[in-house]
Amino acid sequence: MRRKTLCIQCNTCGSILFRYIKIGKGHLIRCWKNRMIDNTLIQEKNEYYCPCGKLIGTDEKVWIKLKKQQISIN
Ligand SMILES: [Zn+2]
Secondary structure, eight states: OOEEEEEEEETTTOOEEEEEEEESSSOOOEEEGGGEESOOOEEETTEEEOTTSOEEEEEETTEEEEOGGGEEEO
């Protein structure tokens, strides 16, 4: 399987939110928590925020569902 590390940034402030080990093809919509590295997201109840306050995703137990319009992926 193809494997690479992605860098996920906040579109509002430009901060690097976390890095993600992606395996295989396809769009990144759900992030497995155990593949996230250097995570700076702030959790409040079942939501995840950038330190700038922007809502980035929602908690779905083993993964986080990302708000695609709030992030850029490189
Ligand atoms: Zn931000």
